[in-house]
Each structure stands twice: as structure tokens, then as C-alpha cells.
Amino acid sequence: MERGMGEGLKAMLAKPIKLADQVAKQAGSGQCFRPECKDLRARAEKLAEVLRQAARADLYERPAERIVNGTMQALAKAGAMAKRCFDSHSRLRRFLSFNPVSGFPRTLALLDTAVEDVAWLIRISSPRADAVDGDDDDLRGMPNIAQNDPILFLIWDHIARLHTGSLAVRADSASTLASLARDNPHFAKLIVEEDGVVPLVRLLKEGSDDGQEAAATALGLLGRDDASVDRLIHAGVCAVYAATLKEPPMRVQAAVAEAIASLASHSKICQDLFAQTNSVVRHLVSHLAAGTIQEHSRYSVAGSSSRSTGTATPPPEPMRSLHSVVLASTPSMLPGTSTYSANEPPEASNAAQQPARNNQMQSAAAGRTTTTNRVTAPPPTRPQLSSNGSSGRGSREAEDPATKARMKAMAAKALWKLAHGHPGVCKNITESRALLCFARLLEKGDGGAGTHLQFYSAMAIMEITRVAEHNLPLRQSAFKPSSPPAKAVAEQLLCIVRNGEHDDDDLLLPCITALGCLSRTFTASETRVIGPLVRLLDDREPPVTKEAIVALTKFACNENHLHVTHSKAIVDHGGARHLVQLVYLGDQLQVEALILLCYVALHVPESEELAQAGVLAVLLWASKQAQLVQDLRVDPLLSKAKGRLDLFQSRGSII
Numbered sequence: 266m267e268r269g270m271g272e273g274l275k276a277m278l279a280k281p282i283k284l285a286d287q288v289a290k291q292a293g294s295g296q297c298f299r300p301e302c303k304d305l306r307a308r309a310e311k312l313a314e315v316l317r318q319a320a321r322a323d324l325y326e327r328p329a330e331r332i333v334n335g336t337m338q339a340l341a342k343a344g345a346m347a348k349r350c351f352d353s354h355s356r357l358r359r360f361l362s363f364n365p366v367s368g369f370p371r372t373l374a375l376l377d378t379a380v381e382d383v384a385w386l387i388r389i390s391s392p393r394a395d396a397v398d399g400d401d402d403d404l405r406g407m408p409n410i411a412q413n414d415p416i417l418f419l420i421w422d423h424i425a426r427l428h429t430g431s432l433a434v435r436a437d438s439a440s441t442l443a444s445l446a447r448d449n450p451h452f453a454k455l456i457v458e459e460d461g462v463v464p465l466v467r468l469l470k471e472g473s474d475d476g477q478e479a480a481a482t483a484l485g486l487l488g489r490d491d492a493s494v495d496r497l498i499h500a501g502v503c504a505v506y507a508a509t510l511k512e513p514p515m516r517v518q519a520a521v522a523e524a525i526a527s528l529a530s531h532s533k534i535c536q537d538l539f540a541q542t543n544s545v546v547r548h549l550v551s552h553l554a555a556g557t558i559q560e561h562s563r564y565s566v567a568g569s570s571s572r573s574t575g576t577a578t579p580p581p582e583p584m585r586s587l588h589s590v591v592l593a594s595t596p597s598m599l600p601g602t603s604t605y606s607a608n609e610p611p612e613a614s615n616a617a618q619q620p621a622r623n624n625q626m627q628s629a630a631a632g633r634t635t636t637t638n639r640v641t642a643p644p645p646t647r648p649q650l651s652s653n654g655s656s657g658r659g660s661r662e663a664e665d666p667a668t669k670a671r672m673k674a675m676a677a678k679a680l681w682k683l684a685h686g687h688p689g690v691c692k693n694i695t696e697s698r699a700l701l702c703f704a705r706l707l708e709k710g711d712g713g714a715g716t717h718l719q720f721y722s723a724m725a726i727m728e729i730t731r732v733a734e735h736n737l738p739l740r741q742s743a744f745k746p747s748s749p750p751a752k753a754v755a756e757q758l759l760c761i762v763r764n765g766e767h768d769d770d771d772l773l774l775p776c777i778t779a780l781g782c783l784s785r786t787f788t789a790s791e792t793r794v795i796g797p798l799v800r801l802l803d804d805r806e807p808p809v810t811k812e813a814i815v816a817l818t819k820f821a822c823n824e825n826h827l828h829v830t831h832s833k834a835i836v837d838h839g840g841a842r843h844l845v846q847l848v849y850l851g852d853q854l855q856v857e858a859l860i861l862l863c864y865v866a867l868h869v870p871e872s873e874e875l876a877q878a879g880v881l882a883v884l885l886w887a888s889k890q891a892q893l894v895q896d897l898r899v900d901p902l903l904s905k906a907k908g909r910l911d912l913f914q915s916r917g918s919i920i
Contacts, residue, residue: 277333278320284340285313291347301369302350308376309343312336315383324390325428327459328408328421332382335410339375346372378409389425416452420445420459427464435468436476443483450489457493462500469505477517481509485524494532502528503538510548515664515672522549522675529682539683540690546683550697552676556669557702667714674716677706681725684732688739691732694725695743695750704753707761707776720772723761726754727775730782734819744786755783763797765809774812777801781816785825795820795834802843807854810847814857821864832868841865841878848883856896859887863899863906870909881910 289309292302316336319329346368385408411418423438430438442461446453456462462484469480484502488494497503509521525545528535539545664672680699683690694700703722711718733740744751761776780794787794798820801813817840820831835841844865847858866880875881884907887893894900 274324274326274329275320277330278316281333281336281340282313282316282320284337284344285309285316288340288343288347289313291344292350302347304373305343305347305350305369305376308373308380309340309347312340312376312380312383315380315387319383319387322387322390324386325421325425325460327424328389328410329386331410332379332386332408335382336379339372339379343372343376382408382410389422390429392429416445417455417459420452420455420461424456424459424461424464427461427468432473432476435464436473436479439465439468439472439476439479439483443479443486446483446486453487453489454493456483457487457496462487462496462502466500466502466505469509474514474517477509478520481506481517481520481524485520485527488528488531488535491532494528494534497528498534498538503535503542507539507542507545507548510545510552515668518552519668519672519675522552522672522679525549526675526679526682529679529685536683536685536687536690540687540693543693546680546690546693547697549676549679549683550694550699550702552672553680553702553706554698555673557673557705558698670711670714670716670718673706674711674714674718674721677703677718677721677725681721681728684725684728686728686732688732688736691729691736691739691743694729695739698750699725700729700743700750700754704750704757707754707757720775723772723775723779726758727779727782730779734782734785740786744783746786746788746791751786755780755787758783759794759797762801765797765801765805770806770809773809777809777812777816781812781819784816784819784831787827789827789830792834795831795840796838799835799838799840799843802840802847807852810851811854811857814844814847814854814861818857818861818864821861821868823864828864829868832865833872835861835865836869836872836874839874841872841874841880845878845880845883848887855893856899859893860898860902863902866906866910867902870906870913875910876914881907881914884910 286309289306292306292309407415407418411421420442423441426434426438442456442465446456465480465484468476469484472480484497488497506521506525510518512518525539529539680694684694703726706718706722707726729743733744744754746752758776758780761773762780765773777798780798795817798813798817801809805813817831817835819825821828821835825831841862844858844862847854848862851858862880862883866875866884869875884903887899888903888907894903
């Protein structure tokens with residue numbers, strides 16, 4: 266809601282005020298039952314008074330509508346009672362008509378309830394003059410209209426606090442609303458319906474650090490259905506999130522990144538809006554890269570700055586991994602490149618730059634102007650830039666390690682959710698340094714911070730490769746065999762799959778999927794991928810085995826131009842024996858194992874290993890199993906595979 270009472274609400278209040286005056290006038294003119302009529306008149310006059318106070322206040326419209334409706338019903342009954350009292354003035358009519366005394370207690374109680382509800386509405390809609398930070402934490406009474414729905418009252422009260430409370434109170438209310446929205450989707454929908462979005466957006470823009478963090482979290486939890494998403498979009502949540510990602514403190518930025526992940530996972534519309542604002546992806550990648558790939562500057566080759574000083578550059582440190590080679594060969598990693606020089610922490614500079622700094626200090630002392638390779642401090646009139654290129658109340662160096670780790674994890678999670686099925690976002694991500702960051706994070710993780718950073722990075726890579734599998738331009742630009750980032754990603758995926766018996770399956774599964782999606786990017790000389798995948802077919806949990814089968818199928822299927830080479834590699838690593846066992850005993854894995862076995866039989870029917878494993882007998886047995894052949898993928902493939910094996914192998918050698 267917007268602050269300030271609209272014309273509709275003023276017109277709505279005018280009706281009960283007029284009706285309350287009529288009831289008071291009518292009850293005061295009664296000729297009989299004078300004590301009861303006097304009570305009725307007093308209640309009506311008091312209700313008219315509080316209604317006029319409400320008309321002069323800026324009311325919270327959602328409860329106001331319900332309270333006004335309840336007040337109108339109470340006044341309608343009071344008016345009927347007053348009319349009957351007015352008409353019952355003669356003895357004869359009093360004797361012949363129904364005695365209205367019995368209805369007075371109920372009518373008076375309804376008027377008392379209406380007075381209390383209107384007074385509560387005025388109270389929550391008006392800021393307290395004596396409220397100070399942390400001194401407004403009492404619930405300001407429960408209106409009678411909400412007795413049957415206390416959660417609704419709780420939502421009303423905290424939304425009203427977002428309008429009228431101090432900064433500390435507003436932060437606490439936003440946190441409570443976030444907890445309600447997290448616990449129950451119905452509560453999240455109620456918060457949106459009761460006009461809680463706009464004050465939360467305002468708090469995200471103007472609140473304290475605690476308030477901004479709570480508001481960002483709450484808004485991210487509200488977009489559970491299309492109607493709620495429309496309200497969030499109309500309130501400008503996407504644009505506010507994009508702007509907040511640029512401004513410290515980091516814990517607010519982490520909450521925003523987590524909220525972006527939540528909204529993107531629940532709404533395709535929000536995903537599209539964040540994709541249109543390329544700055545969202547850019548800032549998330551910046552947070553992901555800070556402290557991830559800059560620390561490898563010691564692996565970089567010499568840049569122009571070392572040559573300009575005339576100082577010899579020390580020989581580079583030996584490369585210790587493929588990732589180091591990738592970083593050293595990437596243009597953005599050169600010391601003289603401005604891609605992220607503003608993001609470089611002061612302590613991350615390498616030893617090769619120290620002589621240049623000494624010369625610069627000497628030149629400054631002599632009054633000479635020297636061109637430096639470091640970022641120049643801004644003028645005093647400009648806000649100091651933080652290490653991630655943003656201005657605000659803090660800097661990356663001042664943040665604690667736990668906050669940095671959470672920020673990085675939430676950035677990876679947001680990129681994962683944004684990339685899901687969206688070629689535009691995937692293109693923006695792959696054109697940045699994100700793939701190198703993901704490769705590094707897969708290699709090192711979060712240093713034991715417990716943020717699931719490795720998992721989020723693996724899921725982001727998986728979503729990008731899923732899109733690239735069916736998007737040729739993206740696959741050719743981001744995952745071409747000569748691309749250093751693509752090499753780094755493939756190396757780390759393969760490392761995790763190769764050591765799969767020691768890793769958590771939650772991390773292993775997306776890495777297997779990503780390798781399968783990249784199957785058409787591997788060259789014929791790349792022979793290291795098949796073996797680790799085949800080894801996962803042997804005595805693993807069903808989800809891992811199934812994902813390995815699906816990945817190998819993408820290597821061996823007809824759509825892969827190297828299907829013959831890959832099929833031979835599957836056989837050479839003992840895949841036929843494992844697949845035969847899975848077809849016979851694999852339960853829910855039988856169909857997928859049979860499909861892969863058929864592709865292998867089609868492409869290398871002359872293999873002696875297939876004959877020794879009894880593949881033809883398995884295919885003959887499978888053709889008689891109704892639960893296998895009823896799959897539309899199996900029947901034509903199975904017939905072709907049996908025909909090829911019949912042609913190249915004798916039955917006697919396999920029976």
C-alpha cells in the first residue's frame with residue numbers, strides 16, 4: 266500500500282459516520298425503554314467519534330476495509346433496534362409488538378467491538394511519538410475481527426510496523442515476516458495480499474543493515490505463485506535487487522543474491538527480468554571472482570608494467586596444475602590488463618611489481634609524475650570504492666571470512682538458478698570469468714566454511730552445459746576444445762568423477778551430468794573421460810549409476826559424431842560386463858542400461874568383449890520382456906542391435 270488515505274477509503278468511512286449519527290439521533294428520540302436507548306445512543310456517538318478520528322489518519326487500508334465492513338453490519342443492527350424503539354412509543358403498539366429489550370445486549374456488544382476495532386486501526390496506522398529503537402516490540406492489541414485468524418492479525422501488525430516503526434522495529438518486523446513466509450507458502454501469499462511488498466521494498470532501499478538484510482530475505486520468499494510475482498515485479502523488486510548488489514555491506518548483498526536465487530527458481534518471469542539486467546550477472550560474477558582467481562596472479566606472465574620500469578621480471582613460478590596453466594594463458598589475468606585491476610586486493614600483488622612501486626615512490630618524492638599500475642585513490646568528494654568496484658559503507662577487506670564465504674556461495678547459487686534453461690543468462694555467464702571461477706571453486710571448495718559452495722558451483726556448471734548441449738552457438742563459443750576456461754572446467758569435472766568413490770554423491774551427480782552434456786565437445790584424442798564413467802557402473806548407488814549410464818549414452822548415441830570411438834572405449838574399460846549385469850538385475854536401471862548396450866552393440870558388433878560378455882543372449886532375453894520393450898526408445902534400437910550382432914557373431918560363441 267502507499268501511505269496516505271485514498272479517496273476510496275474516505276468515501277468508505279463517510280457511510281458508517283453518517284449511519285452512526287443517524288443511530289445516535291434515532292436512539293435519543295425514543296419514547297420508551299429510555300435506559301437502553303440511552304446506552305445505544307452513547308455507543309453510537311462514541312463510534313462516530315472514533316470513525317471521524319480514523320478519517321483524519323493515514324490508515325492501513327487492508328484491515329481498514331474489513332473493519333469498516335464489520336462496523337457497517339453492527340450499525341445496521343443498531344439502526345434497526347433504534348427504529349423499533351422509536352416506533353414502540355404507544356402502550357398498544359408496545360403490547361402487540363416484539364419486545365426489543367432482549368436484543369439490546371447483543372447490539373451493544375457489537376458496537377463496543379466496532380469501537381475497539383476502529384481504535385486498534387488508528388493505533389497501528391499512526392507512528393508512536395514516544396517510540397525509540399527497540400522500544401516498540403509489544404503487539405498493539407488484537408482486533409476482534411482477527412480473533413479467528415491470529416496469523417492474519419500478526420501479519421497486519423508487522424506490516425503496519427514497517428510503515429510506522431523505528432528502524433530497529435522495522436528490521437525486526439521484516440525478519441518476522443520472512444520467518445512466516447519461509448514456514449508456510451500460505452503465509453507468504455497473505456503477506457503479499459495484505460500489501461506487505463511495498464514497505465519491504467522501501468525498507469530494502471532506506472533501512473539499516475539489519476533491515477535491508479531482513480527485507481531482502483523476506484521479498485525473496487514471497488514469490489511463490491504468479492499473482493505474488495506480479496505484485497513483486499510491479500513494486501520494482503528486480504531493479505532494487507540489481508542496485509543493491511552494487512552496494513555494501515556484504516551480508517545484505519548475500520541476502521539479495523539468495524533472494525534472486527529463490528525468485529528465479531520459482532518464476533520464469535523474474536528469471537527473464539534478471540537476465541535483461543545484465544548487471545545482475547556481472548555483479549554476481551564479480552563477487553564470485555573476488556578472492557577466487559585474483560590470488561593466482563603469481564602465475565601470470567609479465568605485463569607491460571614491468572617492462573615500463575626497466576626492471577627485469579623474475580622467472581615465473583612453475584605451473585602446478587592445469588588450472589594454473591589456464592589462468593596464465595588467459596588475457597584477463599595479465600597484470601597490465603584492466604579487466605579486474607580495480608578488484609585486486611592490495612596484498613595480492615606479486616613480487617614482480619615491488620621494484621616498480623619503489624620507483625614510483627622515488628618519483629613522487631622528486632615531484633615527477635609517474636604512471637602506475639595500481640588503482641588511484643578517488644578524490645575526497647567521491648565515495649571510496651570497495652574491492653568489488655562498488656561504493657558504500659564497507660569494503661571486502663573489512664568483511665569477516667564467514668560473510669565472504671556466504672557471499673560467494675549465494676552468488677554461485679543465484680547464477681545456478683538464473684542459468685536454468687536460459688540461453689541468454691548462460692551466454693552472459695560464459696562470456697565472463699565465471700567458468701574459471703567455477704573450476705577453481707570445484708578444485709578448492711570453500712575451505713570448510715560449510716556453505717555448499719562446491720555443490721552450487723557444480724549445479725551452475727550443470728545448468729550451463731544442459732543449455733549448451735542443445736544450443737550450438739553457445740557450445741561452440743563457451744566449450745570449444747581450445748578454450749582455456751572450458752579445459753579448466755572439464756578437468757575439474759573429470760577429477761571429481763575420477764575420485765567419485767570418495768566424494769559425496771550430491772556433488773558427484775551434477776558433475777556426471779555436465780560431462781554427459783559436454784560429450785560432443787570432446788575430441789577423439791581425449792580418452793580420459795570414458796573410464797571414470799564406466800567405473801561408476803560397478804556397485805554404486807542407483808542415482809549415481811543411472812546418471813553415469815545416461816552420460817555414457819550421450820557419448821555412444823548416433824548424434825555424437827565420435828560414437829564409434831566412444832563405444833570402443835566403453836568396451837575397452839569393461840563396460841559391457843557391467844551393462845549386462847544391470848540389464849539382468851538393475852531393476853529401475855534396466856531400460857537405460859539396455860539402451861546404452863544397444864548403442865554399443867550397434868557401433869562395435871565385432872568386439873570380442875561383447876561376445877565374451879554374452880551381449881547377444883542378453884538382447885534376445887530383453888526382447889521377450891514386456892516391461893523393457895514397451896519403452897518407445899527400446900524396440901527399434903533393440904531390433905537393430907540384435908541384427909548387427911547376428912551378422913558379426915556366431916550364436917555358438919556366446920551361448
